[in-house]
Amino acid sequence: MSADPEVRAGAVDLLLPTARGRVVAEGSVTTPRSDRSTATRTVLFLLAALALAGSVTAAVRIGTADVGWTDLVRVLGTHLGLDVEPLPPLVDSLVWDLRLPRVLMAALVGASLAVCGTVLQAVTRNALADPYLLGVSSGASTGAVAVIVLGVGASALGVTGGALAGALLSFGLLLALLRRTGLDSVRIVLTGVVVGQLFTALTSLVLMASADADTTRAVTHWLLGSMAPARWNTVAVCAIVTPLGLLAAWLCSNALDGLAFGTDTAASLGIGVRRTRMLLLVVTATLTAVAVATVGAIGFVGLIVPHGVRFLVGPLHRVLLPYAALAGAVFLVWTDALARIAFAPREVPVGVITALLGVPLFLLVLRKRGEL
Structure with a gap:
């Protein structure tokens, strides 16, 4: 899959505001080449969607216990109310209650992290930006550890609720610190790093002061990320939050194109820079908070996927964001499947696998872009 010359050459080299206030590439509306490019992208997008559907279906069958295609159809048919012979309860529960929610969660989280990384790289103009830049994951880790180790709010919140509360607390602190200093890209990055380090220190302090060996091991496993806790x-929750967040980001595609060129350029194109940045920060923080609260912190997805997809389809965000979502979903679905079987019957945290795969893939992308 390769981008057409118009996109690969940098179709956003000259951005113009139209009469409706949108930002488009000059000449990208009326040329016959644009029509062909749109048709090509549509076909590629449909193929990518089919690849995701095939990946989800195949990944449900992968694990220490074999599940055949017939078994999978029978389980789905049973729960959809079709007239099929049900499987034994143990096999049915394995597929319906464990594997299918896990695979769907991997797809949703992968899409969320990839889109968050894409958005933050444009907002901050930082190629190393990822969903955890805002310190949200560190806050979520602190909240989860507080529930696991100290039992704070354990009966009412649980680990997921504690993590979500910690994530929202860290994001609230970030906004409070940025309230007077503004929302320029440098301050966002620096303040996010400071907030993240603060909550990382709090997490370490709680572990060192109160946790025993078994609790520390459980917390470490959660911090590395795992799809095992996924349930319907x-x-x-993710199936509601993720599409809404992706839609909000996609509706800001033209603003993201402008922000990628800097504050002055975006403002000259009629973009409300502060308002747009605030909206995008809230969207990415919400998506990241929900993802981390449910499955832990999974690194590299939001870093490498946007760069790889940008290399293939170009920099225009109205095209880049949907492809990034699909690519992130497929990547995490197969990464989680590998985490389940690589050292079976022992399960490896999926964050470990994404890091092991992410480093060489990121280096390969940098090499292809001529930056290494």
């Missing part, structure tokens, strides 16, 4: 209730 958490999948339902």
Whole structure:
């Protein structure tokens, strides 16, 4: 899959505001080449969507216990109310209650992290920006550790609720610190790093002061990220939040194109820079908070996927964001499948696998871009 010459050459080299206030590339509306490019992108997007559907279906079958295609159809048919012979309860529970929610969660979280990384790289104009830049994951870790180790609010919140509360607390602190200093990209990055380090220190302090060896091991496993806790209730939450966040980001595609060129350029194009940045920060923080609260901190997805997809389809965010979502979903679905079987019957945290795969892939992308 390769981008057409118009996009690969940098179709956003000259951005113009139209009469409706949108930002488009000059000449990208009326040329026949644009029509062909749109048709090509549509076909590629449909193929990518089919690849995601195939990946989800195949990943449900992968694990220490084999599940055949017939078994999978029977389980789905049973729960959809079709007239099929049900499987034994143990096999049915394995597929319906464990594997299917886990795979769907991997797809939703992968899409969220990839889109968050794409948005933050444009907002901050920082190629190393990822979903954890705002310190949200560190706050979520502190909240989860407080519940696991100290039992703070354990009966009412649980680990997921504690993590979400910690994530929102850290983001609130970030906004409070940025309230007077503004929302320029440098301050966002520096303040996010400071907030993240603060909550990382609090997490370490709680572990060192109160946790025993078994609790520390459990917390460490959670901090590395795992799809094992995924259940239908958490999948339902992500299935609501993720599409809404992706839609909000996609509706800001033209603003993201302008922000990628800097504050002055964006303002000259009629973009409300502060308002747009605030909206995008809230969207990315919410997506990241929900993802981290449900499955822990999974690194590299939001860093390498945007760069890889940008290299393939170009920099225009109205094209880049949907492809990044699909690529992130497929990447995390297969990464989680590998985490389940690589050292079976022992399960490896998926964050470990994403890091091991992410480093060489990121270096390869940098080499292809001529930056290494």
